[in-house]
Amino acid sequence: MASSAPEPRPSNFLREKIADDLKTGKYHHVQTRFPPEPNGYLHIGHAKAICIDFGLADEFGGKTNLRFDDTNPEKEDTEYVDSIQQDVRWLGFDWEGLYYASDYFDQIYDWAIQLIKAGKAYVDDLNADQVREYRGTLTQPGKESPYRNRSVEENLDLFTRMKNGEFPDGSRTLRAKIDMASPNLNMRDPIMYRILRAEHHRTGNKWLIYPTYDWAHGQSDSIEKVTHSMCSLEFADHQPLYNWFIEQLGIFPSQQIEFDRLAITYTLLSKRKLLQLVNEKRVSGWDDPRMPTLSGMRRRGYTPEAIRNFIAAVGVSRTNGIVELEMLEHFVREDLNKHAPRVMAVLKPLKIVIDNYPEGQVEQMDAVNNPEDPNAGSRTVPFSKTLYIEQDDFREVPPPKYFRLSPGKEVRLRYGYFITAKSIVKNALGEVIEVHCTYDPSTRGGNAPDGRKVKSTIHWVSAAHAVDAEVRMYEKLFSKEDPGAVEEGQNFTANLNPNSLEIISDAKLEPSLANAAAGTRYQFERLGYFCVDPDSKAGKPVFNRTVALKDSWAKIEKKGR
Protein backbone atom coordinates (compact mmCIF):
# COMPACT_ATOMS: atom_id res chain seq x y z
CA MET A 1 0.00 0.00 0.00
CA ALA A 2 1.27 3.38 -0.97
CA SER A 3 1.80 5.59 2.01
CA SER A 4 -0.07 8.81 1.77
CA ALA A 5 1.15 12.17 2.93
CA PRO A 6 1.72 12.29 6.69
CA GLU A 7 -1.39 13.40 8.47
CA PRO A 8 -1.08 16.76 10.13
CA ARG A 9 -0.69 16.22 13.84
CA PRO A 10 -2.00 19.20 15.74
CA SER A 11 -0.20 19.61 18.97
CA ASN A 12 -1.95 18.73 22.18
CA PHE A 13 -0.94 18.86 25.79
CA LEU A 14 -0.49 15.09 26.09
CA ARG A 15 1.91 14.93 23.20
CA GLU A 16 3.83 17.86 24.59
CA LYS A 17 3.95 16.31 28.04
CA ILE A 18 5.36 13.03 26.76
CA ALA A 19 7.89 14.79 24.56
CA ASP A 20 8.93 16.90 27.52
CA ASP A 21 9.29 13.92 29.86
CA LEU A 22 11.55 12.24 27.36
CA LYS A 23 13.58 15.39 26.84
CA THR A 24 14.10 16.08 30.52
CA GLY A 25 14.90 12.45 31.21
CA LYS A 26 12.01 11.97 33.58
CA TYR A 27 11.41 8.77 31.65
CA HIS A 28 13.48 7.01 29.06
CA HIS A 29 10.69 5.01 27.53
CA VAL A 30 6.99 5.38 26.91
CA GLN A 31 4.61 2.78 28.27
CA THR A 32 0.87 3.26 28.37
CA ARG A 33 -2.09 1.08 29.12
CA PHE A 34 -5.72 0.93 28.15
CA PRO A 35 -7.53 -0.15 31.33
CA PRO A 36 -11.18 -0.99 30.70
CA GLU A 37 -13.30 -2.54 33.39
CA PRO A 38 -14.95 -5.62 31.86
CA ASN A 39 -18.43 -4.57 32.96
CA GLY A 40 -19.86 -3.51 29.63
CA TYR A 41 -19.13 -3.09 25.96
CA LEU A 42 -16.74 -0.49 24.66
CA HIS A 43 -18.27 2.66 23.23
CA ILE A 44 -17.09 5.59 21.17
CA GLY A 45 -15.87 7.30 24.34
CA HIS A 46 -13.51 4.41 24.89
CA ALA A 47 -12.40 4.76 21.29
CA LYS A 48 -10.98 8.13 22.23
CA ALA A 49 -9.06 6.64 25.15
CA ILE A 50 -7.85 3.80 22.95
CA CYS A 51 -6.64 6.16 20.24
CA ILE A 52 -4.82 8.21 22.86
CA ASP A 53 -3.32 5.34 24.80
CA PHE A 54 -2.23 3.32 21.78
CA GLY A 55 -1.71 6.17 19.35
CA LEU A 56 0.50 8.31 21.55
CA ALA A 57 2.64 5.41 22.71
CA ASP A 58 3.13 4.38 19.12
CA GLU A 59 4.13 7.88 18.08
CA PHE A 60 6.90 7.86 20.65
CA GLY A 61 8.06 4.33 19.96
CA GLY A 62 6.42 3.07 23.13
CA LYS A 63 4.16 0.16 23.98
CA THR A 64 0.63 -0.21 25.21
CA ASN A 65 -0.83 -2.92 27.38
CA LEU A 66 -4.43 -3.93 27.46
CA ARG A 67 -5.23 -4.31 31.13
CA PHE A 68 -8.59 -5.30 32.45
CA ASP A 69 -9.36 -3.38 35.58
CA ASP A 70 -11.21 -6.22 37.23
CA THR A 71 -11.27 -5.32 40.90
CA ASN A 72 -15.04 -5.48 41.30
CA PRO A 73 -16.20 -9.08 40.73
CA GLU A 74 -19.83 -8.17 41.20
CA LYS A 75 -20.06 -6.35 37.90
CA GLU A 76 -17.53 -8.05 35.72
CA ASP A 77 -17.89 -10.84 33.25
CA THR A 78 -15.88 -12.74 30.64
CA GLU A 79 -18.42 -11.82 27.95
CA TYR A 80 -17.15 -8.28 28.28
CA VAL A 81 -13.52 -9.37 28.34
CA ASP A 82 -14.02 -11.03 24.96
CA SER A 83 -15.96 -8.21 23.36
CA ILE A 84 -13.42 -5.63 24.50
CA GLN A 85 -10.55 -7.47 22.86
CA GLN A 86 -12.51 -7.84 19.66
CA ASP A 87 -13.42 -4.17 19.61
CA VAL A 88 -9.91 -2.91 20.29
CA ARG A 89 -8.61 -5.01 17.41
CA TRP A 90 -11.42 -3.93 15.15
CA LEU A 91 -10.57 -0.31 15.85
CA GLY A 92 -7.14 -1.12 14.52
CA PHE A 93 -4.92 -1.52 17.57
CA ASP A 94 -2.94 -4.32 19.06
CA TRP A 95 -1.53 -4.54 22.54
CA GLU A 96 1.88 -5.45 23.83
CA GLY A 97 0.79 -7.28 26.97
CA LEU A 98 -2.64 -8.56 27.91
CA TYR A 99 -3.04 -8.27 31.66
CA TYR A 100 -5.61 -8.17 34.38
CA ALA A 101 -5.45 -6.21 37.61
CA SER A 102 -6.38 -9.55 39.15
CA ASP A 103 -3.01 -10.90 37.95
CA TYR A 104 -1.51 -8.60 40.56
CA PHE A 105 -3.74 -9.41 43.52
CA ASP A 106 -0.96 -11.28 45.32
CA GLN A 107 1.59 -8.52 44.80
CA ILE A 108 -0.91 -5.87 45.81
CA TYR A 109 -1.75 -7.86 48.91
CA ASP A 110 1.93 -8.03 49.85
CA TRP A 111 2.21 -4.31 49.40
CA ALA A 112 -0.75 -3.80 51.71
CA ILE A 113 1.14 -5.80 54.34
CA GLN A 114 4.10 -3.55 53.73
CA LEU A 115 2.01 -0.45 54.37
CA ILE A 116 0.52 -1.96 57.51
CA LYS A 117 4.00 -2.73 58.81
CA ALA A 118 5.03 0.83 58.06
CA GLY A 119 2.08 2.07 60.11
CA LYS A 120 0.49 3.53 56.98
CA ALA A 121 -2.59 1.34 56.84
CA TYR A 122 -5.02 -0.04 59.37
CA VAL A 123 -8.01 -2.30 59.68
CA ASP A 124 -11.14 -0.35 60.41
CA ASP A 125 -14.21 -1.91 62.04
CA LEU A 126 -16.53 0.89 61.00
CA ASN A 127 -19.36 -0.14 58.70
CA ALA A 128 -20.24 1.65 55.47
CA ASP A 129 -22.63 4.10 57.11
CA GLN A 130 -20.16 4.91 59.84
CA VAL A 131 -17.34 5.42 57.37
CA ARG A 132 -19.47 7.90 55.53
CA GLU A 133 -20.33 9.70 58.74
CA TYR A 134 -16.72 9.91 59.81
CA ARG A 135 -15.59 11.14 56.43
CA GLY A 136 -17.05 14.60 57.00
CA THR A 137 -18.33 16.73 54.15
CA LEU A 138 -16.97 18.94 51.42
CA THR A 139 -16.68 21.80 53.86
CA GLN A 140 -16.10 19.96 57.13
CA PRO A 141 -13.11 17.81 58.02
CA GLY A 142 -13.67 14.17 58.87
CA LYS A 143 -13.16 12.44 62.21
CA GLU A 144 -10.57 9.80 62.82
CA SER A 145 -11.89 6.30 63.27
CA PRO A 146 -11.57 4.92 66.79
CA TYR A 147 -9.74 1.96 65.22
CA ARG A 148 -7.20 4.13 63.47
CA ASN A 149 -4.40 3.63 65.94
CA ARG A 150 -4.27 -0.10 66.38
CA SER A 151 -0.90 -1.71 66.71
CA VAL A 152 0.85 -3.10 63.68
CA GLU A 153 0.48 -6.60 65.12
CA GLU A 154 -3.24 -6.25 65.60
CA ASN A 155 -3.66 -4.83 62.10
CA LEU A 156 -1.65 -7.66 60.62
CA ASP A 157 -3.70 -10.21 62.50
CA LEU A 158 -7.03 -8.64 61.58
CA PHE A 159 -6.08 -8.18 57.94
CA THR A 160 -5.02 -11.80 57.67
CA ARG A 161 -8.31 -12.86 59.17
CA MET A 162 -10.19 -10.60 56.74
CA LYS A 163 -8.42 -12.40 53.96
CA ASN A 164 -9.23 -15.77 55.51
CA GLY A 165 -12.91 -15.06 55.64
CA GLU A 166 -13.39 -14.72 59.36
CA PHE A 167 -15.54 -11.61 59.05
CA PRO A 168 -18.77 -10.93 57.21
CA ASP A 169 -18.93 -8.83 54.06
CA GLY A 170 -18.72 -5.13 54.72
CA SER A 171 -17.83 -5.50 58.38
CA ARG A 172 -14.26 -4.32 58.11
CA THR A 173 -11.99 -2.55 55.65
CA LEU A 174 -8.32 -1.88 55.26
CA ARG A 175 -7.68 1.83 55.06
CA ALA A 176 -4.69 3.97 54.28
CA LYS A 177 -3.73 6.19 57.17
CA ILE A 178 -3.40 9.62 55.61
CA ASP A 179 -5.35 12.66 56.76
CA MET A 180 -8.97 12.82 57.83
CA ALA A 181 -8.87 16.61 57.61
CA SER A 182 -7.63 16.82 54.04
CA PRO A 183 -9.69 19.11 51.81
CA ASN A 184 -9.35 16.35 49.23
CA LEU A 185 -11.81 13.68 50.32
CA ASN A 186 -9.79 11.02 48.56
CA MET A 187 -7.05 11.53 51.11
CA ARG A 188 -9.33 11.01 54.14
CA ASP A 189 -8.08 7.51 54.88
CA PRO A 190 -9.24 5.93 51.63
CA ILE A 191 -10.35 2.33 51.66
CA MET A 192 -7.89 -0.12 50.18
CA TYR A 193 -9.70 -3.42 50.68
CA ARG A 194 -13.28 -4.45 51.22
CA ILE A 195 -14.60 -7.85 52.23
CA LEU A 196 -16.63 -9.27 49.38
CA ARG A 197 -17.77 -12.83 48.92
CA ALA A 198 -18.25 -12.76 45.19
CA GLU A 199 -16.97 -15.11 42.55
CA HIS A 200 -14.39 -13.39 40.40
CA HIS A 201 -14.39 -14.09 36.67
CA ARG A 202 -10.73 -15.09 36.84
CA THR A 203 -9.70 -15.80 40.41
CA GLY A 204 -12.91 -17.61 41.23
CA ASN A 205 -13.33 -17.91 44.99
CA LYS A 206 -9.70 -17.49 45.91
CA TRP A 207 -10.23 -14.02 47.32
CA LEU A 208 -12.72 -12.79 49.86
CA ILE A 209 -11.21 -9.33 49.91
CA TYR A 210 -10.79 -7.12 46.87
CA PRO A 211 -8.66 -4.03 46.39
CA THR A 212 -10.38 -0.78 45.46
CA TYR A 213 -9.64 1.11 42.27
CA ASP A 214 -7.41 3.58 44.09
CA TRP A 215 -5.34 0.89 45.68
CA ALA A 216 -5.04 -1.29 42.61
CA HIS A 217 -4.74 1.02 39.66
CA GLY A 218 -1.55 2.92 40.35
CA GLN A 219 0.15 -0.20 41.64
CA SER A 220 -0.79 -2.09 38.49
CA ASP A 221 0.58 0.78 36.44
CA SER A 222 3.79 0.65 38.42
CA ILE A 223 4.18 -3.09 37.96
CA GLU A 224 3.87 -2.60 34.21
CA LYS A 225 6.31 0.35 34.30
CA VAL A 226 3.64 2.56 32.85
CA THR A 227 5.05 6.04 32.32
CA HIS A 228 1.95 7.88 31.22
CA SER A 229 -1.24 6.65 32.79
CA MET A 230 -3.87 8.66 31.00
CA CYS A 231 -7.35 8.82 32.36
CA SER A 232 -10.34 11.09 32.34
CA LEU A 233 -10.72 14.36 34.18
CA GLU A 234 -12.80 13.13 37.08
CA PHE A 235 -9.77 11.26 38.40
CA ALA A 236 -7.74 14.43 38.84
CA ASP A 237 -8.73 14.49 42.50
CA HIS A 238 -7.28 11.01 42.87
CA GLN A 239 -3.87 11.97 41.62
CA PRO A 240 -2.46 12.91 45.04
CA LEU A 241 -3.53 9.50 46.32
CA TYR A 242 -2.14 7.75 43.25
CA ASN A 243 1.20 9.38 43.99
CA TRP A 244 1.00 8.80 47.74
CA PHE A 245 0.72 5.04 47.39
CA ILE A 246 3.60 4.87 44.95
CA GLU A 247 5.79 7.02 47.15
CA GLN A 248 5.04 5.06 50.33
CA LEU A 249 5.86 1.85 48.55
CA GLY A 250 8.91 3.21 46.79
CA ILE A 251 7.99 1.52 43.55
CA PHE A 252 8.29 2.56 39.91
CA PRO A 253 6.90 6.10 39.64
CA SER A 254 4.08 5.85 37.16
CA GLN A 255 2.39 9.12 36.44
CA GLN A 256 -1.26 9.91 35.94
CA ILE A 257 -2.39 12.50 33.42
CA GLU A 258 -6.00 13.45 32.94
CA PHE A 259 -7.80 14.49 29.76
CA ASP A 260 -11.39 15.27 28.84
CA ARG A 261 -13.88 12.57 28.06
CA LEU A 262 -15.63 12.50 24.73
CA ALA A 263 -19.21 13.70 24.72
CA ILE A 264 -21.45 13.79 21.67
CA THR A 265 -24.83 15.42 21.20
CA TYR A 266 -27.86 13.10 21.25
CA THR A 267 -25.64 10.34 22.56
CA LEU A 268 -25.34 8.65 25.91
CA LEU A 269 -21.93 7.38 26.92
CA SER A 270 -22.54 5.84 30.29
CA LYS A 271 -22.01 2.11 30.57
CA ARG A 272 -24.54 1.99 33.38
CA LYS A 273 -27.27 3.59 31.28
CA LEU A 274 -26.32 1.65 28.19
CA LEU A 275 -26.62 -1.54 30.22
CA GLN A 276 -30.05 -0.39 31.33
CA LEU A 277 -31.15 0.05 27.71
CA VAL A 278 -30.00 -3.49 27.02
CA ASN A 279 -31.59 -4.98 30.14
CA GLU A 280 -34.88 -3.21 29.59
CA LYS A 281 -34.85 -4.28 25.94
CA ARG A 282 -35.15 -0.71 24.69
CA VAL A 283 -32.58 -1.84 22.12
CA SER A 284 -31.88 -5.27 20.70
CA GLY A 285 -28.57 -5.63 22.55
CA TRP A 286 -25.17 -4.06 23.05
CA ASP A 287 -24.67 -4.25 19.30
CA ASP A 288 -27.96 -2.66 18.33
CA PRO A 289 -26.99 -0.34 15.45
CA ARG A 290 -28.41 2.61 17.36
CA MET A 291 -26.05 2.07 20.27
CA PRO A 292 -22.89 4.18 20.54
CA THR A 293 -20.96 1.01 21.29
CA LEU A 294 -18.20 -0.03 18.93
CA SER A 295 -20.08 -3.25 18.26
CA GLY A 296 -23.25 -1.29 17.51
CA MET A 297 -21.43 1.10 15.22
CA ARG A 298 -19.72 -1.78 13.48
CA ARG A 299 -23.06 -3.43 12.83
CA ARG A 300 -24.46 -0.14 11.65
CA GLY A 301 -21.69 0.15 9.10
CA TYR A 302 -19.32 2.68 10.64
CA THR A 303 -15.71 1.99 9.73
CA PRO A 304 -12.76 2.00 12.12
CA GLU A 305 -11.06 4.55 9.88
CA ALA A 306 -13.99 6.91 10.17
CA ILE A 307 -14.00 6.60 13.94
CA ARG A 308 -10.27 7.14 14.19
CA ASN A 309 -10.43 10.18 11.92
CA PHE A 310 -13.24 11.58 13.99
CA ILE A 311 -11.33 11.09 17.22
CA ALA A 312 -8.28 12.75 15.75
CA ALA A 313 -10.33 15.69 14.52
CA VAL A 314 -12.01 16.18 17.87
CA GLY A 315 -8.66 16.45 19.59
CA VAL A 316 -8.00 16.34 23.30
CA SER A 317 -7.93 18.97 25.98
CA ARG A 318 -9.04 19.53 29.54
CA THR A 319 -12.32 21.28 28.87
CA ASN A 320 -15.68 19.59 29.14
CA GLY A 321 -17.14 20.10 25.73
CA ILE A 322 -19.69 18.30 23.65
CA VAL A 323 -19.05 17.46 20.04
CA GLU A 324 -21.88 17.70 17.55
CA LEU A 325 -23.09 14.37 16.19
CA GLU A 326 -22.83 15.86 12.70
CA MET A 327 -19.07 15.80 13.00
CA LEU A 328 -19.03 12.05 13.54
CA GLU A 329 -21.40 11.57 10.64
CA HIS A 330 -19.19 13.69 8.44
CA PHE A 331 -16.24 11.38 8.96
CA VAL A 332 -18.42 8.34 8.37
CA ARG A 333 -19.63 9.75 5.06
CA GLU A 334 -16.17 10.86 4.11
CA ASP A 335 -14.74 7.38 4.48
CA LEU A 336 -17.69 5.54 2.98
CA ASN A 337 -17.79 7.92 0.02
CA LYS A 338 -14.32 6.80 -0.89
CA HIS A 339 -14.82 3.09 -0.38
CA ALA A 340 -18.45 2.03 -0.60
CA PRO A 341 -19.60 0.62 -3.95
CA ARG A 342 -22.67 2.33 -5.36
CA VAL A 343 -25.76 0.35 -6.03
CA MET A 344 -29.40 1.06 -6.79
CA ALA A 345 -32.14 0.32 -4.29
CA VAL A 346 -35.69 1.55 -4.01
CA LEU A 347 -36.97 1.86 -0.47
CA LYS A 348 -40.56 2.97 -1.08
CA PRO A 349 -41.42 1.50 -4.48
CA LEU A 350 -43.67 3.16 -7.03
CA LYS A 351 -44.38 1.15 -10.17
CA ILE A 352 -43.38 2.65 -13.50
CA VAL A 353 -44.55 1.18 -16.78
CA ILE A 354 -42.79 2.31 -19.94
CA ASP A 355 -45.57 2.01 -22.46
CA ASN A 356 -43.41 2.17 -25.57
CA TYR A 357 -40.76 -0.24 -24.30
CA PRO A 358 -41.01 -3.73 -25.87
CA GLU A 359 -42.79 -6.25 -23.72
CA GLY A 360 -40.41 -8.92 -22.41
CA GLN A 361 -37.24 -7.11 -23.44
CA VAL A 362 -34.37 -6.91 -20.96
CA GLU A 363 -31.25 -4.85 -21.46
CA GLN A 364 -28.12 -5.02 -19.35
CA MET A 365 -27.06 -1.48 -18.59
CA ASP A 366 -23.50 -0.61 -17.61
CA ALA A 367 -23.17 1.00 -14.20
CA VAL A 368 -20.10 2.42 -12.53
CA ASN A 369 -19.37 0.94 -9.10
CA ASN A 370 -17.78 3.98 -7.57
CA PRO A 371 -17.12 7.27 -9.33
CA GLU A 372 -14.68 8.14 -6.55
CA ASP A 373 -12.63 5.04 -7.17
CA PRO A 374 -11.69 4.17 -10.76
CA ASN A 375 -10.42 0.80 -9.60
CA ALA A 376 -13.83 -0.23 -8.35
CA GLY A 377 -14.88 -1.22 -11.86
CA SER A 378 -18.39 -1.56 -13.18
CA ARG A 379 -21.32 -3.94 -13.32
CA THR A 380 -24.51 -4.35 -15.31
CA VAL A 381 -28.02 -3.70 -14.14
CA PRO A 382 -31.08 -5.16 -15.92
CA PHE A 383 -33.56 -2.74 -17.46
CA SER A 384 -37.08 -3.66 -18.53
CA LYS A 385 -40.56 -2.35 -19.22
CA THR A 386 -41.71 -2.34 -15.60
CA LEU A 387 -39.57 -0.66 -13.00
CA TYR A 388 -39.73 0.67 -9.49
CA ILE A 389 -38.73 4.17 -8.62
CA GLU A 390 -38.84 5.93 -5.27
CA GLN A 391 -42.27 7.27 -4.32
CA ASP A 392 -40.52 10.51 -3.38
CA ASP A 393 -39.26 10.84 -6.93
CA PHE A 394 -42.71 11.43 -8.38
CA ARG A 395 -45.13 14.24 -7.61
CA GLU A 396 -48.43 14.64 -9.29
CA VAL A 397 -48.26 18.33 -8.44
CA PRO A 398 -44.60 19.30 -8.24
CA PRO A 399 -43.66 22.05 -5.78
CA PRO A 400 -41.35 24.81 -6.96
CA LYS A 401 -37.79 23.65 -7.62
CA TYR A 402 -38.88 20.04 -7.71
CA PHE A 403 -36.95 18.60 -10.63
CA ARG A 404 -37.91 14.96 -10.41
CA LEU A 405 -40.65 13.12 -12.25
CA SER A 406 -44.06 14.71 -12.62
CA PRO A 407 -46.72 14.62 -15.35
CA GLY A 408 -45.26 15.76 -18.66
CA LYS A 409 -41.72 16.08 -17.26
CA GLU A 410 -38.68 14.22 -18.50
CA VAL A 411 -36.00 12.78 -16.22
CA ARG A 412 -33.08 10.45 -16.62
CA LEU A 413 -33.12 6.97 -15.18
CA ARG A 414 -29.58 6.54 -14.01
CA TYR A 415 -27.60 4.40 -16.46
CA GLY A 416 -30.90 3.91 -18.34
CA TYR A 417 -32.97 6.16 -20.57
CA PHE A 418 -34.77 9.47 -20.44
CA ILE A 419 -38.41 8.91 -19.59
CA THR A 420 -41.42 11.21 -19.62
CA ALA A 421 -44.44 10.75 -17.36
CA LYS A 422 -47.64 10.44 -19.36
CA SER A 423 -50.39 9.23 -17.08
CA ILE A 424 -51.04 7.97 -13.61
CA VAL A 425 -53.12 5.27 -11.98
CA LYS A 426 -54.60 5.85 -8.53
CA ASN A 427 -56.07 3.50 -5.99
CA ALA A 428 -59.37 3.90 -4.15
CA LEU A 429 -57.67 6.19 -1.64
CA GLY A 430 -56.53 8.50 -4.37
CA GLU A 431 -52.89 7.52 -4.01
CA VAL A 432 -50.72 7.23 -7.07
CA ILE A 433 -49.86 3.57 -7.48
CA GLU A 434 -48.56 3.48 -11.01
CA VAL A 435 -47.07 5.93 -13.47
CA HIS A 436 -47.09 5.30 -17.19
CA CYS A 437 -44.19 6.77 -19.09
CA THR A 438 -42.59 6.76 -22.49
CA TYR A 439 -38.90 6.46 -23.06
CA ASP A 440 -36.62 7.86 -25.71
CA PRO A 441 -34.75 4.91 -27.24
CA SER A 442 -31.97 7.20 -28.41
CA THR A 443 -30.97 8.10 -24.85
CA ARG A 444 -29.65 4.68 -23.86
CA GLY A 445 -27.01 5.04 -21.18
CA GLY A 446 -28.33 8.46 -20.25
CA ASN A 447 -27.34 10.91 -22.97
CA ALA A 448 -29.52 12.50 -25.63
CA PRO A 449 -27.94 12.73 -29.09
CA ASP A 450 -29.63 16.07 -29.59
CA GLY A 451 -27.86 17.37 -26.53
CA ARG A 452 -31.00 18.17 -24.58
CA LYS A 453 -30.64 18.16 -20.81
CA VAL A 454 -32.81 16.89 -18.04
CA LYS A 455 -32.75 18.45 -14.64
CA SER A 456 -32.78 15.29 -12.65
CA THR A 457 -31.48 11.76 -12.55
CA ILE A 458 -33.33 9.22 -10.48
CA HIS A 459 -32.57 5.66 -9.48
CA TRP A 460 -34.68 2.62 -10.28
CA VAL A 461 -34.83 -1.15 -10.08
CA SER A 462 -36.30 -3.52 -12.68
CA ALA A 463 -39.43 -5.02 -11.14
CA ALA A 464 -38.95 -8.51 -12.53
CA HIS A 465 -35.35 -8.68 -11.35
CA ALA A 466 -35.68 -6.93 -8.01
CA VAL A 467 -34.47 -8.56 -4.81
CA ASP A 468 -36.80 -8.06 -1.88
CA ALA A 469 -35.08 -6.78 1.19
CA GLU A 470 -35.67 -5.52 4.67
CA VAL A 471 -34.08 -2.17 5.37
CA ARG A 472 -33.74 -0.80 8.87
CA MET A 473 -33.77 2.95 8.92
CA TYR A 474 -32.19 4.50 11.99
CA GLU A 475 -32.56 7.91 13.49
CA LYS A 476 -30.99 9.29 16.62
CA LEU A 477 -31.63 7.05 19.63
CA PHE A 478 -32.49 10.09 21.71
CA SER A 479 -34.47 13.11 20.77
CA LYS A 480 -32.70 15.42 23.20
CA GLU A 481 -29.30 16.90 22.60
CA ASP A 482 -28.40 15.98 26.15
CA PRO A 483 -30.17 12.66 26.76
CA GLY A 484 -29.14 12.70 30.40
CA ALA A 485 -31.03 15.89 31.14
CA VAL A 486 -34.46 14.98 32.43
CA GLU A 487 -37.47 16.56 34.05
CA GLU A 488 -38.18 15.96 37.70
CA GLY A 489 -39.29 12.44 38.41
CA GLN A 490 -38.34 11.11 35.00
CA ASN A 491 -35.38 9.08 33.91
CA PHE A 492 -33.34 9.30 30.76
CA THR A 493 -35.42 6.72 28.92
CA ALA A 494 -38.07 9.43 28.63
CA ASN A 495 -35.72 11.04 26.11
CA LEU A 496 -35.64 8.00 23.86
CA ASN A 497 -36.66 8.85 20.32
CA PRO A 498 -39.77 6.77 19.54
CA ASN A 499 -38.89 6.92 15.84
CA SER A 500 -35.30 5.76 16.10
CA LEU A 501 -36.04 2.64 14.09
CA GLU A 502 -38.25 2.31 11.03
CA ILE A 503 -38.35 -1.07 9.37
CA ILE A 504 -38.99 -1.16 5.66
CA SER A 505 -39.87 -4.72 4.77
CA ASP A 506 -40.48 -4.44 1.05
CA ALA A 507 -37.52 -2.57 -0.36
CA LYS A 508 -36.44 -3.49 -3.90
CA LEU A 509 -32.78 -3.97 -4.65
CA GLU A 510 -30.86 -4.44 -7.84
CA PRO A 511 -30.09 -8.15 -8.33
CA SER A 512 -26.35 -7.87 -7.60
CA LEU A 513 -27.27 -7.56 -3.93
CA ALA A 514 -29.06 -10.88 -3.63
CA ASN A 515 -26.31 -12.59 -1.69
CA ALA A 516 -24.35 -9.73 -0.19
CA ALA A 517 -22.22 -10.82 2.74
CA ALA A 518 -22.97 -9.54 6.23
CA GLY A 519 -20.92 -6.49 7.07
CA THR A 520 -20.57 -5.34 3.46
CA ARG A 521 -21.16 -1.64 3.01
CA TYR A 522 -22.80 0.03 0.04
CA GLN A 523 -24.05 3.37 -1.02
CA PHE A 524 -27.63 3.18 -2.18
CA GLU A 525 -27.47 5.93 -4.76
CA ARG A 526 -29.12 9.14 -3.69
CA LEU A 527 -30.19 7.62 -0.37
CA GLY A 528 -27.28 6.92 1.89
CA TYR A 529 -24.88 4.29 3.09
CA PHE A 530 -26.16 0.88 4.06
CA CYS A 531 -24.56 -2.17 5.59
CA VAL A 532 -25.63 -5.80 5.37
CA ASP A 533 -26.90 -7.01 8.72
CA PRO A 534 -26.08 -10.49 10.09
CA ASP A 535 -29.84 -11.14 10.27
CA SER A 536 -29.81 -11.51 6.49
CA LYS A 537 -31.08 -14.77 4.98
CA ALA A 538 -30.23 -16.17 1.59
CA GLY A 539 -32.29 -14.29 -0.98
CA LYS A 540 -33.68 -11.92 1.64
CA PRO A 541 -30.98 -9.54 2.74
CA VAL A 542 -31.37 -7.16 5.65
CA PHE A 543 -29.68 -3.78 5.47
CA ASN A 544 -28.96 -1.19 8.13
CA ARG A 545 -28.84 2.43 7.14
CA THR A 546 -25.50 3.66 8.36
CA VAL A 547 -26.07 7.31 7.56
CA ALA A 548 -28.11 9.17 4.98
CA LEU A 549 -26.53 11.16 2.22
CA LYS A 550 -26.66 14.89 2.64
CA ASP A 551 -29.96 15.90 1.18
CA SER A 552 -30.05 19.41 -0.20
CA TRP A 553 -33.58 18.92 -1.52
CA ALA A 554 -34.74 18.29 2.04
CA LYS A 555 -33.16 21.59 2.93
CA ILE A 556 -34.89 23.43 0.13
CA GLU A 557 -38.19 21.87 1.05
CA LYS A 558 -37.75 22.78 4.69
CA LYS A 559 -36.84 26.33 3.84
CA GLY A 560 -39.90 26.64 1.63
CA ARG A 561 -42.15 26.04 4.58
Next chain:
RNA sequence: UGGGCGGUCGACUAAUGGUAGGUCAAGUGCCUUUGGAGCACUUUGUCUAGGUUCGAAUCCUAGCCGCCCAGCCA
Protein backbone atom coordinates in the same frame (compact mmCIF):
# COMPACT_ATOMS: atom_id res chain seq x y z
C1' U B 1 -20.02 27.04 50.96
C1' G B 2 -13.90 23.35 51.19
C1' G B 3 -10.80 21.37 47.36
C1' G B 4 -9.53 20.30 42.24
C1' C B 5 -9.94 21.49 37.03
C1' G B 6 -11.50 24.65 33.11
C1' G B 7 -13.52 29.06 30.01
C1' U B 8 -10.91 31.01 21.99
C1' C B 9 -16.31 31.35 16.05
C1' G B 10 -22.91 27.86 16.75
C1' A B 11 -19.60 22.89 17.98
C1' C B 12 -14.52 20.84 18.58
C1' U B 13 -9.59 22.51 18.50
C1' A B 14 -4.66 25.40 17.20
C1' A B 15 -1.75 29.80 18.01
C1' U B 16 3.53 28.30 23.91
C1' G B 17 4.53 37.47 24.49
C1' G B 18 4.61 39.00 17.75
C1' U B 19 -0.70 38.12 11.29
C1' A B 20 -6.38 34.68 16.00
C1' G B 21 -5.75 29.48 11.99
C1' G B 22 -8.03 24.42 10.92
C1' U B 23 -12.22 20.85 10.92
C1' C B 24 -17.61 20.33 11.49
C1' A B 25 -22.04 23.17 11.05
C1' A B 26 -24.38 27.35 8.47
C1' G B 27 -24.64 30.49 3.93
C1' U B 28 -23.46 31.84 -1.42
C1' G B 29 -21.82 30.47 -6.13
C1' C B 30 -19.64 26.87 -9.69
C1' C B 31 -19.88 22.00 -11.37
C1' U B 32 -22.51 17.41 -11.73
C1' U B 33 -25.56 10.98 -15.46
C1' U B 34 -26.30 10.56 -7.37
C1' G B 35 -30.31 17.53 -5.54
C1' G B 36 -24.31 12.72 -3.64
C1' A B 37 -19.19 13.95 -4.16
C1' G B 38 -15.98 17.94 -5.46
C1' C B 39 -14.38 23.20 -6.01
C1' A B 40 -14.45 28.50 -4.70
C1' C B 41 -15.98 32.18 -1.56
C1' U B 42 -18.42 34.09 3.02
C1' U B 43 -20.34 34.92 8.06
C1' U B 44 -19.50 34.39 13.24
C1' G B 45 -14.69 34.01 18.32
C1' U B 46 -10.20 35.11 22.69
C1' C B 47 -15.75 35.20 29.78
C1' U B 48 -15.52 40.37 32.30
C1' A B 49 -12.78 44.51 34.42
C1' G B 50 -8.27 46.45 35.47
C1' G B 51 -2.85 46.08 35.04
C1' U B 52 2.38 44.82 32.94
C1' U B 53 4.43 45.40 27.86
C1' C B 54 6.44 48.56 21.85
C1' G B 55 3.07 44.42 21.53
C1' A B 56 -1.41 40.01 25.57
C1' A B 57 -5.81 34.58 23.81
C1' U B 58 -0.99 33.91 26.15
C1' C B 59 1.85 37.14 31.98
C1' C B 60 -0.34 39.60 36.82
C1' U B 61 -4.74 41.03 39.97
C1' A B 62 -9.83 40.85 40.97
C1' G B 63 -14.38 39.08 39.53
C1' C B 64 -17.97 36.00 36.73
C1' C B 65 -19.43 31.34 34.74
C1' G B 66 -19.03 25.89 34.04
C1' C B 67 -17.50 20.86 35.33
C1' C B 68 -15.75 17.20 39.09
C1' C B 69 -15.33 15.22 44.39
C1' A B 70 -18.79 13.39 50.43
C1' G B 71 -19.22 4.44 46.76
C1' C B 72 -16.58 -0.64 50.81
C1' C B 73 -17.96 1.66 41.83
C1' A B 74 -14.32 2.56 38.18
